[in-house]
Amino acid sequence: MKDKRSKETIADLFVFDAHCDTASALADNPWSFRRAPTHIDLAKAGKGGLKAQVFAIWVDPLFAPQRALKRGLQVMQALEDKVFVPGLAVKALTVAGMDQAVGEGKLAGWVFLEGGHIIENSLEVLAVFRSLGVRGMTLTHGKNTDWADSSTDAPRSRGLTALGRRIVAQMERTGMAIDVSHVSDATARDVLQAVDVPVMASHSNARRLCAAPRNLPDDLIRAIADRGGFIGANFHPAFIKFRVYEQIEANFGRFAAKIKARTSGRMDDPQFLSQIEWEYFQRAVVGNEPVFMDDLIDHIVHIAAIGGSRCVGLGSDFDGIASTPVDLKNAAAYPALAAGLRRRGFSEREVRRICGQNLRDFLLRVERGAKKR
Ligand SMILES: [Zn+2]
Numbered sequence: 564m565k566d567k568r569s570k571e572t573i574a575d576l577f578v579f580d581a582h583c584d585t586a587s588a589l590a591d592n593p594w595s596f597r598r599a600p601t602h603i604d605l606a607k608a609g610k611g612g613l614k615a616q617v618f619a620i621w622v623d624p625l626f627a628p629q630r631a632l633k634r635g636l637q638v639m640q641a642l643e644d645k646v647f648v649p650g651l652a653v654k655a656l657t658v659a660g661m662d663q664a665v666g667e668g669k670l671a672g673w674v675f676l677e678g679g680h681i682i683e684n685s686l687e688v689l690a691v692f693r694s695l696g697v698r699g700m701t702l703t704h705g706k707n708t709d710w711a712d713s714s715t716d717a718p719r720s721r722g723l724t725a726l727g728r729r730i731v732a733q734m735e736r737t738g739m740a741i742d743v744s745h746v747s748d749a750t751a752r753d754v755l756q757a758v759d760v761p762v763m764a765s766h767s768n769a770r771r772l773c774a775a776p777r778n779l780p781d782d783l784i785r786a787i788a789d790r791g792g793f794i795g796a797n798f799h800p801a802f803i804k805f806r807v808y809e810q811i812e813a814n815f816g817r818f819a820a821k822i823k824a825r826t827s828g829r830m831d832d833p834q835f836l837s838q839i840e841w842e843y844f845q846r847a848v849v850g851n852e853p854v855f856m857d858d859l860i861d862h863i864v865h866i867a868a869i870g871g872s873r874c875v876g877l878g879s880d881f882d883g884i885a886s887t888p889v890d891l892k893n894a895a896a897y898p899a900l901a902a903g904l905r906r907r908g909f910s911e912r913e914v915r916r917i918c919g920q921n922l923r924d925f926l927l928r929v930e931r932g933a934k935k936r
Contacts, residue, residue, distance in 0.1 A: 576612030577665070578897045579919030581795035581876060582744070582766035584677075584883030586618045590641035596651050602881035602893040605651050605670065611897035614665045615655065615919065617699070617765065618642055619677040621883065623840070624706035625833040627680035632688065634833070635681040639674065639695070646672060654696050658927045673926075675699035675742065675765070679708045684726065686733055698926075699740030701765060702731070702750065712747040714776040722753035735760045738933030740926060743767075743787075744777070744795075744878070751783055760932035761791035761925060766878030768797050768862040769869075773805045781869050788870025793925035795878020796863050798887050800854035803862060807851045814847035841885075848886040856891045856903050863917060864907060872913045876921045 585603045589596060598606045603616065620642070626634045647654045652672035653664035661671040674695075679702045682688040689700070703713040710727035712720050723731065727750075734741050735758040743751040744767045754762055764787060770778035779787075779794065787794060801808040822843055829835050866875040881887075881894060891900060897918070904914045 576898060576901055577615075577915065577919040577923075578611060578613045578877070578894075578901075579615040579922045580613065580881070580894075581617050581763065581793070581878040581922050582619055582675075582677075582797075582883075583616060583879055583881040584619055584621050585616075585881065586638050586642040586646075587621050588882045589645045590638045594645075596646045596649075602879070602884075602887070604894075607894040608670050610895040611893075612901075612918075613670070613894045613897060615661055615671040615673070615923075616652070617673040617675050617922075618646070619675050619701070619765075619883070620681070620697070621677040621704070622681050623833065623837040624678060624680055624704050625836045625840070627678075627706070627708075628683065630833055631678070631680045632683050635676065639697075642672075642674065656696055656698065658923060658930060661923070661926075673698055675701065675740065677701040677742075678704035678745075679711055679730065680704070680706070682730075684709055686729060689730060689733060689739075690737070693737050693739060697739070699742055699763075699765075700734065701742040701744055702727075702754070703745050705745065711750045713745055713750075714747045715745070716747075718747065718749070720750075722747070722749040723757060727753070728757045731757050734758075736933060738930050740765075740929050743783075744797075748780060748783060751779075752786070755786050755790065761793070761928050762787055763793040763795070763925060764878075765793075765795045766797040766880045767794060768802045769865045772862055772865055773802055773808065775802050775805065775808045777802055779866075784866055784869045784874075788874035791925070791928050792874060793876060793922055794866050794870065794874055795876050795922070796859060796866065798859060798879045798881065798891060799884040800848070800851060800886050800888065803854050803858045803888070804852065807854060810851045811847045814849075815843065818843045818846065845885040851886065854888045856888045856896075856900060857907075859888055859891065860900075860903055860907050863904070867909075867913075867917075872909070872916060873921055873924070876917055876919065 652670040655661035655671040664671040707716045710724040744764045768778045
């Protein structure tokens with residue numbers, strides 16, 4: 564009896580996650596998306612009730628300025644070859660298209676760019692990506708672009724430049740989701756001033772609970788929510804608990820000399836540098852204080868308290884993070900997260916919104932915002 568009920572829950576669950584780096588993992592390894600040693604694959608999606616997923620085309624800023632576009636295209640082609648062409652997921656170009664795929668029992672996959680450096684300062688390249696099916700872009704990654712500041716780099720433009728404003732205006736006009744995860748607070752505020760459409764932070768937590776610069780201060784949570792925007796809670800322990808953030812930073816400090824020695828003479832090889840960076844990222848999480856799903860839910864509760872339960876959802880960052888909460892190891896664990904949300908007092912309707920409906924509704928508002936223009 565109990566078993567039957569839990570099965571019904573999984574079938575009913577609509578999990579739609581706003582951010583993962585599975586495309587990079589598929590690009591760099593000989594794995595099939597059917598079953599892979601990744602946080603997300605088709606088997607885990609089936610077990611976890613994951614019905615729709617935003618796949619980020621992440622390009623390490625180390626590839627900028629001249630090799631970012633090529634790397635972006637390589638990662639995007641890996642996603643085509645391994646996920647869309649074999650029919651393991653349907654590429655979602657509209658919310659109606661996603662709804663149809665999900666209704667037919669297929670995984671719906673959205674494609675976003677992660678890092679504005681990928682378009683190499685070109686509005687035309689941005690338009691080409693849209694034609695190829697890209698429906699959103701995270702404006703920066705960990706480094707400033709020429710037109711927008713990152714939260715983890717020294718301030719340069721102090722927000723958006725004139726080119727940055729043209730880029731977000733084009734995204735608004737063409738119905739691409741504008742993602743302010745990774746950008747500096749000043750950039751996020753400039754974006755909110757520059758456009759009328761709702762804006763998302765696809766994978767960011769609350770700075771009030773964890774003081775990492777990647778997380779959102781309360782005033783930005785409120786501003787994003789007031790506009791009908793979306794905030795996806797990030798599962799990376801460093802963005803959940805500040806103690807873990809400090810431990811990882813300290814470990815990187817200890818690795819600095821070793822990294823310098825290993826990369827000397829290879830500074831012209833971003834693929835190699837990026838691999839080394841990932842290797843040490845994995846080492847830096849060893850021995851960190853454990854983080855649990857309930858610590859993540861604290862962030863969801865806080866974001867909902869500030870912005871309301873219609874602005875918050877999931878932005879797992881799966882396959883882009885070297886560790887996870889102990890009891891939330893991969894996409895198969897989503898039913899446990901839904902149960903955790905219920906335990907913390909969210910109603911059934913709110914759980915459904917947080918797990919996926921809020922993100923769907925946000926993307927619909929972005930589509931409609933573009934049509935109105
Ligand atoms: Zn990211």
